[in-house]
Amino acid sequence: MAVSTIYSTQALNSTHFLTSSPSSSSKQVFFYRRQTNRRFNTIITCAAQQTVVIGLAADSGCGKSTFMRRLTSVFGGAAEPPKGGNPDSNTLISDMTTVICLDDYHSLDRTGRKEKGVTALDPRANDFDLMYEQVKALKSGIAVEKPIYNHVTGLLDAPELIQPPKILVIEGLHPMFDERVRDLLDFSIYLDISNEVKFAWKIQRDMAERGHSLESIKASIEARKPDFDAFIDPQKQYADAVIEVLPTQLIPDDNEGKVLRVRLIMKEGVKYFSPVYLFDEGSTISWIPCGRKLTCSYPGIKFNYQPDSYFDNEASVVEMDGQFDRLDELIYVESHLSNLSTKFYGEVTQQMLKHADFPGSNNGTGLFQTIVGLKIRDLYEQLIANKANAPTEASKA
Amino acid sequence: MMLPSPSRALQNQQPLIGSDMFRLKQTEPRGLRLVVAATAKYKGTKMREEKLSEMIVEKVKEATEVCEADVRSEECKVAWDEVEEVSQARADLRIKLKLLNQDPLESFCQENPETDECRIYED
Numbered sequence: 001m002a003v004s005t006i007y008s009t010q011a012l013n014s015t016h017f018l019t020s021s022p023s024s025s026s027k028q029v030f031f032y033r034r035q036t037n038r039r040f041n042t043i044i045t046c047a048a049q050q051t052v053v054i055g056l057a058a059d060s061g062c063g064k065s066t067f068m069r070r071l072t073s074v075f076g077g078a079a080e081p082p083k084g085g086n087p088d089s090n091t092l093i094s095d096m097t098t099v100i101c102l103d104d105y106h107s108l109d110r111t112g113r114k115e116k117g118v119t120a121l122d123p124r125a126n127d128f129d130l131m132y133e134q135v136k137a138l139k140s141g142i143a144v145e146k147p148i149y150n151h152v153t154g155l156l157d158a159p160e161l162i163q164p165p166k167i168l169v170i171e172g173l174h175p176m177f178d179e180r181v182r183d184l185l186d187f188s189i190y191l192d193i194s195n196e197v198k199f200a201w202k203i204q205r206d207m208a209e210r211g212h213s214l215e216s217i218k219a220s221i222e223a224r225k226p227d228f229d230a231f232i233d234p235q236k237q238y239a240d241a242v243i244e245v246l247p248t249q250l251i252p253d254d255n256e257g258k259v260l261r262v263r264l265i266m267k268e269g270v271k272y273f274s275p276v277y278l279f280d281e282g283s284t285i286s287w288i289p290c291g292r293k294l295t296c297s298y299p300g301i302k303f304n305y306q307p308d309s310y311f312d313n314e315a316s317v318v319e320m321d322g323q324f325d326r327l328d329e330l331i332y333v334e335s336h337l338s339n340l341s342t343k344f345y346g347e348v349t350q351q352m353l354k355h356a357d358f359p360g361s362n363n364g365t366g367l368f369q370t371i372v373g374l375k376i377r378d379l380y381e382q383l384i385a386n387k388a389n390a391p392t393e394a395s396k397a
Numbered sequence: 398m399m400l401p402s403p404s405r406a407l408q409n410q411q412p413l414i415g416s417d418m419f420r421l422k423q424t425e426p427r428g429l430r431l432v433v434a435a436t437a438k439y440k441g442t443k444m445r446e447e448k449l450s451e452m453i454v455e456k457v458k459e460a461t462e463v464c465e466a467d468v469r470s471e472e473c474k475v476a477w478d479e480v481e482e483v484s485q486a487r488a489d490l491r492i493k494l495k496l497l498n499q500d501p502l503e504s505f506c507q508e509n510p511e512t513d514e515c516r517i518y519e520d
Contacts, residue, residue, distance in 0.1 A: 080499065087441075
């Protein structure tokens with residue numbers, strides 16, 4: 001394990017050092033100095049890189065711009081493409097976070113995939129070895145030259161230099177597909193959109209384009225299903241948190257997909273991650289906040305909380321069906337949820353307001369994306385604190 | 398759906414009092430407000446928008462033809478995957494311009510204002 005440069009100074013005589021490698025992401029050197037009748041320890045950390053790696057999986061590659069922005073905005077600062085680089089870069093950089101699009105690890109460009117007869121969803125179109133090497137390097141504090149997949153031209157462009165950030169988010173179709181990459185993740189999220197909602201969203205997305213019609217959108221989703229079910233969907237069993245988006249149950253036969261039922265499934269027992277709960281942890285609660293204290297407009301809001309099992313793992317599920325129509329509904333709901341990892345009362349509401357014009361701002365998608373962002377911040381701070389404490393423990397020896 | 402201007406969004410960050418001050422679905426503009434340019438700022442971006450839209454037309458046509466033979470074939474899956482890729486790229490560009498107010502060529506054009514791509518696009 002590499003040791004950072006050691007400087008000997010006059011003040012330290014007869015130094016004795018031990019290197020410890022609690023994990024691949026920190027480099028620390030301990031100096032231990034012994035004097036005649038006293039013994040004391042000096043601890044010097046050098047270039048300790050504490051990169052936290054988050055994986056985010058969903059269909060349609062890296063189209064989750066608004067989710068990303070909500071997530072990174074919790075840390076402050078706007079995430080922007082690298083300045084002065086390739087304008088078709090998929091990367092986003094803010095003060096604390098760097099978001100990498102996994103499409104950049106396509107081993108086959110559009111022409112190559114056509115020749116081989118594989119879709120982008122197929123693992124054969126992706127270079128998992130390179131993905132693993134580079135994520136591992138960034139996690140260890142080493143900058144990498146990452147390729148760029150250009151979605152406009154369908155070609156692989158010249159690489160861009162990525163500096164190791166404090167928080168690295170890898171988003172795309174296969175963040176949890178390769179076991180080695182999975183092991184590098186400190187936290188993983190899967191965005192699970194049901195077929196009906198997917199259809200409704202794609203209609204909203206594509207109907208304005210003159211090339212598209214209802215039939216083409218339908219055909220595109222159908223053709224995509226086999227590869228999606230085979231390669232992408234199975235990843236959700238590995239996720240620490242799953243955001244499931246379903247049609248509402250509050251309006252019978254609603255097929256517009258405007259009102260949504262969103263479930264936040266949180267795995268129990270994940271290090272540094274304490275699930276959100278409603279009223280009483282581990283119990284089953286059904287809650288309609290609208291009533292005497294709060295008036296909501298149709299169709300209202302309904303919450304559910306319960307322990308459950310998800311792919312043989314113990315999990316807790318918080319569910320929101322309906323829409324926020326007014327600010328005070330949002331504050332009211334926030335004040336009744338527990339374990340949000342907020343730093344002050346109203347932080348969730350404030351974050352939601354910051355991006356009030358993003359899709360999902362009035363329903364569970366925006367709410368749970370924001371909450372997941374706060375959970376990641378909490379996880380990051382705990383990880384850092386934990387690594388800082390490790391040396392003091394070792395020195396007590 | 399009317400998207401509020403950034404100034405409107407900033408207004409919403411004021412004291413969280415009063416139930417009707419905040420409307421997540423914006424309806425009528427209140428008085429004068431900044432209208433954000435919802436289209437491309439630079440010629441290069443406008444060209445990209447048009448190119449992507451054209452590619453969607455082309456690729457949907459291609460996929461429909463290829464799939465006529467066999468809807469389960471690899472060629473059919475790949476053809477629709479290309480449609481999806483280009484459709485998403487088009488949507489991403491739209492989101493960047495409208496919601497995030499970021500023209501992808503912004504920083505390139507700051508450095509190279511002379512290039513053809515960086516001519517300001519006038520509607």
